[in-house]
Amino acid sequence: MIKVRVPAKVNVQLGVGGLRADGFHDLANVFFAVALGDEVTARHGEGVTLTCTGPDAAAVPLDDSNLAARAARLLAAHHGIEPNVALHIDKAIPVAGGMAGGSADGAAALVACDALWGLDTPAGVLNVLAAELGSDVPFALLGGVALGRGRGEILAPLPVTGTFHWVFAVADGGLSTPAVFRECDRLRIEAGTGCTEAEVATPDADPALLDALAAGDPVMLAKALTNDLQAAAVSLRPSLADTLRAGTEAGALAALVSGSGPTTAFLVADAVTAEAVAAALLASGTCRAAHVTYGPVPGAAVQTS
Numbered sequence: 443m444i445k446v447r448v449p450a451k452v453n454v455q456l457g458v459g460g461l462r463a464d465g466f467h468d469l470a471n472v473f474f475a476v477a478l479g480d481e482v483t484a485r486h487g488e489g490v491t492l493t494c495t496g497p498d499a500a501a502v503p504l505d506d507s508n509l510a511a512r513a514a515r516l517l518a519a520h521h522g523i524e525p526n527v528a529l530h531i532d533k534a535i536p537v538a539g540g541m542a543g544g545s546a547d548g549a550a551a552l553v554a555c556d557a558l559w560g561l562d563t564p565a566g567v568l569n570v571l572a573a574e575l576g577s578d579v580p581f582a583l584l585g586g587v588a589l590g591r592g593r594g595e596i597l598a599p600l601p602v603t604g605t606f607h608w609v610f611a612v613a614d615g616g617l618s619t620p621a622v623f624r625e626c627d628r629l630r631i632e633a634g635t636g637c638t639e640a641e642v643a644t645p646d647a648d649p650a651l652l653d654a655l656a657a658g659d660p661v662m663l664a665k666a667l668t669n670d671l672q673a674a675a676v677s678l679r680p681s682l683a684d685t686l687r688a689g690t691e692a693g694a695l696a697a698l699v700s701g702s703g704p705t706t707a708f709l710v711a712d713a714v715t716a717e718a719v720a721a722a723l724l725a726s727g728t729c730r731a732a733h734v735t736y737g738p739v740p741g742a743a744v745q746t747s
C-alpha cells in the first residue's frame with residue numbers, strides 16, 4: 443500500500459489575462475501550498491476503483507470524471523500497462539472550493555500509482571502528464587510557492603522565508619471554475635474593457651508580493667494579495683462579501699477569495715490569531731466550516747511512516 447499526502451493551494455496572486463482562442467486565460471498565478479491537504483492511498487486492485495471518506499465525501503465524484511482515476515489511467519497508458527489500482531481519497535480539502543482539491547488528488551494519484559507500479563517515471567514526464575490533467579495539477583506535485591504562467595501549468599519555484607498562517611472559510615456548495623472565468627469575462631465586457639487577449643494586458647507577478655514572500659513578512663504580504671477572479675466569484679455568490687468582512691473584522695491581516703472560490707482565505711499574523719479568527723468566522727454564521735492551517739508545505743509525496 444502506498445500513501446501520498448498532497449497539499450491544497452491558495453493563490454496569493456491570481457492575475458487573469460485575456461481569453462485565448464483555446465478557451466483558457468493567460469495567468470500570472472502565484473500558488474502557495476498549505477498544510478490543509480488530502481491523503482490518497484493506492485493498493486493493488488483490478489481495473490481502477492475509487493473510494494472516498496471525509497466530511498464532504500458525498501460531493502466527490504467516484505467515476506472517471508475524478509482526476510485521481512483519470513491520473514491512474516493516463517499514467518498506465520503512458521507506460522503501456524493495464525491500470526490496476528484501488529484508490530482511496532481521505533478528503534479534507536473543500537470540494538469545488540477554489541483550493542485545487544480535485545487537482546491535488548490527481549497529482550497524488552500520479553505519485554501513488556507511480557510508486558505502486560514501480561515505474562520510476564522521471565519528474566519531467568510526471569509534470570507533462572499532470573498538465574494534461576488540468577492547469578493546477580503540476581503545482582500540486584511541486585508544492586511550496588511558485589509562479590504559474592501560461593494557463594497556470596508553467597511553473598517557476600519562488601523563494602520564501604518562514605511560515606505564514608492562514609484560516610480558510612468553507613462556503614455551502616461549490617463554484618464551477620469555468621463559470622467563474624466566464625463571469626470574469628462578462629464583467630470585463632460590461633465594464634467596457636473587453637475580455638480578449640488583444641484587449642486585456644498580460645498580467646505579471648507583482649514585485650511587492652515577491653518581496654513579501656522572500657522576506658517572510660505577513661503584513662507586507664497582506665497588502666499585496668490580489669485575485670482577479672474575486673469580483674466574479676462574489677458576483678456569482680454575493681454572500682462571500684459577508685464572510686470576507688467577518689474575517690477582517692475578527693483581526694485577519696487580509697481576506698481574499700481562494701482561486702475561483704467559494705472558499706475564502708484569511709492571512710493572519712500568527713497561529714494564536716488564526717484560532718481566534720476561525721472561531722469568529724464560525725460564530726458569524728457566514729461560513730460552514732473554518733480551518734486553521736499554515737504554509738508553505740511540500741507537494742505530493744509518498745509517506746514513509
Ligand code: C5P
Nearest residue numbers: 465466467576577578593594619620623
Ligand atoms: O485546466 P482546468 O481543467 O483546471 O480548467 C478548468 C476550466 O477553467 C477551463 O476549461 C477554463 O474554462 C477555465 N480556465 C481558464 N484559464 C485558465 C485555467 C482554467 O479559463 N488558465
